[in-house]
Amino acid sequence: MEQKISRPNLAVEIAGIRLRNPVMTASGTFGYGREFADYMDLESIGAMITKGLSLKPKAGNPTPRIVETPGGMLNAIGLQNVGIEAFISSKLPFLRTINTPVIVNLYGNTLEEYGELAARIDGIAEIAGIEVNISCPNVKQGGIVFGTDPVAAAQVVALVRKATSKPLIVKLSPNVTDICVMARACVDAGAEALSLINTLTGMAIDLSSRRPVLANVTGGLSGPAIKPVALRMVWQVAKAVKVPLIGIGGVMNAKDALEFMLAGATAIQVGTANFLTPSASQDIARGMERWLYDNGVKDVREIIGALRS
């Protein structure tokens, strides 16, 4: 006898953006999308987030820029990117052909630049939303300054909110004393969703040369090593604000992704795992569906914040 299999629902909504499943690719780990087209189906994931874009092209930091650490890696790329204009003219045309929401990650050196960037993309229909980067630990100006001061963060968010009607996500830094203070400041200023966490500032030392390994001395730690910290922060922020959260930090497989959802995330981002396995985000989306099916869960939304205490 043939049995009808009903597939679980994986669709979720973040800041008005409908995602076919909760898996997004983290900024700076997925290039501009095209790099991964040979390895996976770009229409199998919920959304793509671009490399952080600035008003002008940015060279990034000197090398060495990356170093492996136990269960993770440190990076100090320094937001090397083609700039917003080159993105629109040379990267967006390809992304247009892919039926998956594109969210642009925006980064400004000054308060005003955030506003200019948001205004520039406001009229572009193919851009589904904005993720405001106030948390890069590897650039001297802006970035982390806005990400560690709740007043400055609120100013950035309010300015971007005024400059565009696009769905507005803010990416938070974990390098603060109380992430809930930052979360509340951003939500009060108009953030419709929060993504967390960006990398944890760290460093590596080469004993034989007695020098720092990275040219930038410090870098951002990512990968499985930071997952426990990220889970804890998502869990805390979920209790502090009402907006949907996107969990980031060491998601390597479907199990990790579902743990973030239990802690209170509506969606997750895959970052470092993209470097190891270019099809990681697609594999994770499939794995989530399978887990839901195997465990008799009909809708992934039942998992969000469903942590038992």
Place this chain on the structure above:
Amino acid sequence: MQFKSQVLSNIEVSPGYFRMRMTAPTSVLEATPGQFVMVRVSCAIDPLLRRPFGIYDMGRFFTPYTDCGHQTFLEILYKVVGQGTGMLADLHQGDHLDIIAPLGKGFDLGVEEEEKILIGGGVGLAPLYLLARELVKSQKVRLFAGGRTKEDLLCITEFERLGVETYVATDDGTLGDRGLVTQVMMKHLAAHSSPKRLYACGPLPMLRAVAGIAEEMQVPCQVSLEAFMACGMGACLGCVVKGVNHSAETPDYRCVCKDGPVFDSTDLSWSN
């Protein structure tokens, strides 16, 4: 392409240097000399990242165990330098690996009328073997191999077996001339004025010297670089080098993984 592979052999060819043969899908044979592979040494999270290796050799051998009667293989030649290569050295026949290959941009084979000069330092000889195998089909190939000591000179016999004329130099004089291989190469270039093309892979000071000689003598030269990288496909931007137009105002960074690992020496900035 990402694929699962099985180790066929893993032999220590010189103290601290290993040559590993592994299974690969047939489409890997479309790789060009100079391209590389990213190897995941273990499925655990430490070490987390893949390791890049130039393709040393590839081909097919007879086996009764596949439908088509043959099996495609890849070979890498590597030096044990840390945790990842240390674990790789411990693998045995039948162990499994996860590989992405082929990656990057390989060597331009040039035209047949030119004499081809290969310059390799230590483990930098690895990608030059596959290149030599292609080049010897239609032209004269000379190899200049250098190392600190004779144990750093790998697989010279394999090159000779291809019909490559080899010249050797070591820092301590334990094999070939004592001194820098670039000086031996320069002597040869000065003595023969026929059209030539240079191919170099090895430590940065050696590549810098070769690029300088190539510029001085107006000889086309390609170099294959090594760099720390996380992804191997142009996404992490961790492996960049300075291009020839680089300045603080006009940044010109190139990805070793995607724009290289093989570059025309004139496309790069060789200042420190």
